[in-house]
Amino acid sequence: MEKLDTYCKNTWCPGCGNFGILEAVKQAVASLVKGGVSKENFVLTAGIGCHAKTIDYLNLNSFYSLHGRPVATASGIKIGNPELQVIAFSGDGDSYDEGICHLIHAAKRNSDITVIIHDNRNFALTTGQFTATSPKGFPGRSTPKGNPEEPFNPLELMLAAGASFIARGYTGKIEHLKNLIIEGVKHRGFSFIEVLQPCVSFFDNYQFYNKTVYELKTHNFSSRKEALNKIKEWDYLNGDSKIPIGIFYKIRKPTYEEEVLKGLNPSKIKKEFPLKETLERFV
Numbered sequence: 317m318e319k320l321d322t323y324c325k326n327t328w329c330p331g332c333g334n335f336g337i338l339e340a341v342k343q344a345v346a347s348l349v350k351g352g353v354s355k356e357n358f359v360l361t362a363g364i365g366c367h368a369k370t371i372d373y374l375n376l377n378s379f380y381s382l383h384g385r386p387v388a389t390a391s392g393i394k395i396g397n398p399e400l401q402v403i404a405f406s407g408d409g410d411s412y413d414e415g416i417c418h419l420i421h422a423a424k425r426n427s428d429i430t431v432i433i434h435d436n437r438n439f440a441l442t443t444g445q446f447t448a449t450s451p452k453g454f455p456g457r458s459t460p461k462g463n464p465e466e467p468f469n470p471l472e473l474m475l476a477a478g479a480s481f482i483a484r485g486y487t488g489k490i491e492h493l494k495n496l497i498i499e500g501v502k503h504r505g506f507s508f509i510e511v512l513q514p515c516v517s518f519f520d521n522y523q524f525y526n527k528t529v530y531e532l533k534t535h536n537f538s539s540r541k542e543a544l545n546k547i548k549e550w551d552y553l554n555g556d557s558k559i560p561i562g563i564f565y566k567i568r569k570p571t572y573e574e575e576v577l578k579g580l581n582p583s584k585i586k587k588e589f590p591l592k593e594t595l596e597r598f599v
């Protein structure tokens with residue numbers, strides 16, 4: 317298998333769900349490289365948080381963004397060179413709170429990138445404050461008497477925003493997650509993969525997920541109605557229903573890069589290329 321390890325010391329807490337994501341990404345990238353994708357063409361971005369360390373542990377091109385900006389950074393890299401396979405790693409605090417506008421607009425414009433959200437349902441690196449997906453009543457560091465807000469369902473939000481690939485995985489099912497990542501990277505358009513990631517230090521929900529998670533059987537991926545029904549199966553507010561994982565929605569529609577670049581690769585424009593002519597291609 318393709319060697320993707322780095323010399324970085326791993327500082328995640330023993331038992332953290334991030335280990336499952338790292339392993340699934342390694343296996344997915346190795347499989348894609350074996351299938352002909354150039355290793356050099358992968359570019360990873362990350363926000364700020366425990367999730368972001370993923371890129372320290374992978375021997376691939378990578379770029380740390382500001383907190384909440386890995387998706388915007390990934391979109392920028394892709395429009396600069398559409399031949400690259402760009403994957404953004406983000407946390408729920410990073411992309412459902414700090415940078416939510418970037419997530420929504422990247423989905424809306426169908427930017428051809430893959431976004432992997434490590435959803436541990438808290439701001440973990442800063443020791444457990446509540447996020448947009450923390451359950452109501454969550455006794456985080458900033459809300460010792462319980463989170464007073466209701467969480468939202470990010471998959472529902474992504475469907476409304478215009479994402480063309482919507483999936484959910486679980487760190488306790490690495491083989492399944494690997495396959496979702498492979499499908500997400502191969503998909504032409506905005507691929508959104510939400511990963512249920514237990515945080516053993518601030519929100520350990522392994523037992524809950526092991527009891528409730530089940531793999532979706534195949535359905536009509538292009539039906540918004542079917543996707544929404546499946547997405548809503550997990551009752552976020554009561555939290556006691558079954559949790560489906562797998563692909564919920566998948567359609568092919570023009571990507572942002574196809575619409576804007578029309579086959580042009582800006583990174584290959586020679587310096588002497590006339591500015592006026594270049595601009596005319598874009599606007």
Ligand SMILES: Cc1ncc(C[n+]2csc(CCOP(=O)(O)OP(=O)(O)O)c2C)c(N)n1
Pocket residue numbers: 363364365366367368383406407408409410411434436438439440441442447
């Ligand atoms: C603009 C900005 N606001 C706040 C912080 C402080 N900060 C660093 S990491 C972090 C929590 C990250 O939580 P999340 O994105 O959910 O990732 P996790 O650590 O849970 O993987 C925060 C609030 C920061 N670095 N920059």
Ligand code: SF4
Pocket residue numbers: 327328329331332333334366367436440441514515516517518
């Ligand atoms: S604080 Fe939570 S998310 Fe961060 S490394 Fe520890 S277990 Fe993982």
